[in-house]
Amino acid sequence: MKTLSDAFEHTLKDIYYAEKALIKALPKVHDAVTGKKLKDTIAEHLEETKGQVKTLEQVFKSIGKTASGEKCDAIEGLIKETDGIIEEASGVARNAALIAAAQAVEHYEIARYGTLREWAKVLGHDEAHDLLSGILDQEKAANSKLTNLAVSTVNQE
Structure with a gap:
């Protein structure tokens, strides 16, 4: 990368890969959590993520590029960490730890989208x-x- 445009396109490919990886990972999280509110929240976010992939495809089109992803080591690490929680945690700790893992993903995405928006x-x-x-x-x-x-709920349990 030598220009801001190069960095923008690279980061856009990175987040596109990340969102598509999350579409594959979120059903496993949905199956692992308990409680209707949390299950519904994960299911809603999965649908929202699918919409975000379509929106990212519009972003690529708007800059004259074909939508494509580049491996995102950060999301791979966050998904691996989440998989570890699913394997190791149980009881009330599992829901709390999975919310924390989901928020780590959200914080990563917020950082990426904030940067991309400003660069755009x-x-x-x-x-x-x-x-x-x-x-x-x-x-x-x-x-x-x-x-x-x-x-309001999970940490109180």
Whole structure:
């Protein structure tokens, strides 16, 4: 990478890979958690993530590129950590630990989307900026929902 445009495209491929990896990983998390609210939250976020992949494809199109992913070591590590929780945790600790793992993913995504949005603005990619802002708002809302669920219910158990 030598230019901001190169960094933008690389990071866009990174988050595209990450979102597609999450589509594969979230059903396992859904199966591992207990409680209707938490199961519903994970299921809703899976559907939202599928929509985000489609939105990212629009972002690629808006900058004249074909949507493609590049392996994202960060998301691979976060998924591996989540798999470890599923294998090792039990009882009430499992839900709490899986919410924490999900929030680690959300924080990663918030950082990536915030950066991408600002780079899109600087690079004059107005449509990409708007689309990425929408995804960023969704990720922040998902994180807030997880926090509220943890504080109001799961951590109390």
